[in-house]
Amino acid sequence: MSAKQRKLPLYEQIKNKMLMKINHGDWTPGENIPSESQLMERFNVSRTTIRQALRDLAHQGIIETRRGAPSRVSISPKGKPRSQGVFHHEMGNEMTVKVLRTGVVTNYEALRRLNLGKSEQVFFLERLRLADRKPIAYQQLFLPFEIGKVVKDYAEIEFDIFPKLGREDIHYSTIKEQVNAAVATQYEADLLGIFPGEPLVDIDRLTLGIEGSPIEYSRTKYRTDSFHYKVEIGG
Amino acid sequence: MSAKQRKLPLYEQIKNKMLMKINHGDWTPGENIPSESQLMERFNVSRTTIRQALRDLAHQGIIETRRGAPSRVSISPKGKPRSQGVFHHEMGNEMTVKVLRTGVVTNYEALRRLNLGKSEQVFFLERLRLADRKPIAYQQLFLPFEIGKVVKDYAEIEFDIFPKLGREDIHYSTIKEQVNAAVATQYEADLLGIFPGEPLVDIDRLTLGIEGSPIEYSRTKYRTDSFHYKVEIGG
DNA sequence: CCGTATTTGTACGTATGTATT
DNA sequence: CAATACATACGTACAAATACG
Numbered sequence: 001m002s003a004k005q006r007k008l009p010l011y012e013q014i015k016n017k018m019l020m021k022i023n024h025g026d027w028t029p030g031e032n033i034p035s036e037s038q039l040m041e042r043f044n045v046s047r048t049t050i051r052q053a054l055r056d057l058a059h060q061g062i063i064e065t066r067r068g069a070p071s072r073v074s075i076s077p078k079g080k081p082r083s084q085g086v087f088h089h090e091m092g093n094e095m096t097v098k099v100l101r102t103g104v105v106t107n108y109e110a111l112r113r114l115n116l117g118k119s120e121q122v123f124f125l126e127r128l129r130l131a132d133r134k135p136i137a138y139q140q141l142f143l144p145f146e147i148g149k150v151v152k153d154y155a156e157i158e159f160d161i162f163p164k165l166g167r168e169d170i171h172y173s174t175i176k177e178q179v180n181a182a183v184a185t186q187y188e189a190d191l192l193g194i195f196p197g198e199p200l201v202d203i204d205r206l207t208l209g210i211e212g213s214p215i216e217y218s219r220t221k222y223r224t225d226s227f228h229y230k231v232e233i234g235g
Numbered sequence: 236m237s238a239k240q241r242k243l244p245l246y247e248q249i250k251n252k253m254l255m256k257i258n259h260g261d262w263t264p265g266e267n268i269p270s271e272s273q274l275m276e277r278f279n280v281s282r283t284t285i286r287q288a289l290r291d292l293a294h295q296g297i298i299e300t301r302r303g304a305p306s307r308v309s310i311s312p313k314g315k316p317r318s319q320g321v322f323h324h325e326m327g328n329e330m331t332v333k334v335l336r337t338g339v340v341t342n343y344e345a346l347r348r349l350n351l352g353k354s355e356q357v358f359f360l361e362r363l364r365l366a367d368r369k370p371i372a373y374q375q376l377f378l379p380f381e382i383g384k385v386v387k388d389y390a391e392i393e394f395d396i397f398p399k400l401g402r403e404d405i406h407y408s409t410i411k412e413q414v415n416a417a418v419a420t421q422y423e424a425d426l427l428g429i430f431p432g433e434p435l436v437d438i439d440r441l442t443l444g445i446e447g448s449p450i451e452y453s454r455t456k457y458r459t460d461s462f463h464y465k466v467e468i469g470g
Numbered sequence: 471c472c473g474t475a476t477t478t479g480t481a482c483g484t485a486t487g488t489a490t491t
Numbered sequence: 492c493a494a495t496a497c498a499t500a501c502g503t504a505c506a507a508a509t510a511c512g
Binding site: 270271289300303305 | 478
């Protein structure tokens, strides 16, 4: 048990452990999870506590419970978006990535967003995201140094760094995104194969870890023709 | 206690009674509700049961609870809100609207999105949305004819047409939005007080009614400096 | 400012109901 | 029908944050 989790309520700790099992693939979507009594034994807590954890997960749509039947992990479209289906990115088929630059920098805005001191350093990644070999986005990624060194090599070949973080037991709990519009600079236009002055969707993203501390800050600019940002509210 | 006659669980019954109190104005938004111990006495049930009812209401955003402080009814703009807070627009103080044009038109894209036949007509509104007297968005709004005639006059003075629709017993269930980036045309730039070629956030919105049929299609272009589109996932 | 009372949050235990397997 | 598993509901105790004199 990580030291940071010790101050969290029991049911929150258990929730996090269950989330890890799911993100890890220990419990796969559609699969039954252990019964409440088994979980009571495994975590050595009362049924009340187990049920509070399960209820929260069920309410978030991460698991499904039915009276009389075993509870199971929800079958959500892809690995990620078990965030009650309010959110959707649409992309291409073959998603790849090209790393343009990597290093350790002192970026004021990134440090502020990552809750780090002004004199600290962050791991920096500049990447081009490609869909079917065609560039669709230019991304600047800032990671706390401790996390950066973990994904360093991985980021050069994989489109999404979160699976890697998951394998290293670094999990996220919340993603905050802010969407804006921008026009392409000469530099960005060259990279993305468009003209300067064309519009780009600019997404400012902050990812928080299980304990609520930031684990990633990124800024991505997408071509408007290959990318859609959809939100569905209610329903 | 005779349990044979009740269909709903106790906590559901209590939830319903509390909802009635709120809807009837017995408990008004912002007002503290009775403490758990008082509710235990009043309904003659255990604290567990009261807490289950309260937790559900809190989770729906109908009431707010804080450790140590009395629970209170949420101050939410009545009728609709309660879409579990995954989504947030940030704007100015004094929100107004100026109608530029209004009429009945045959717009192919609007008809398609509203699920209407090609020969039908839709109610059209062209509006400028202002925050603190400053234009922040240019909006094109398409409504099925039946609905359009209801909001016709209202739309000229009110920023948001949904309260009016609510009073006419037209409610929405789902909103689908697609966010994109665009650059301002000369026409838009003049209206918004910016230069042509500056970026705009372009939001394509389709609103569905209770029965699932579209009741509004709109296209809005926001200035990037006075508008933020935020999405929070998970948590 | 401090201590106390109030109020919600967490966690334990037990018993019984009810739907599924 | 029986066993299993989740749902409801009672009770108790203590912790933690807030409100108040």
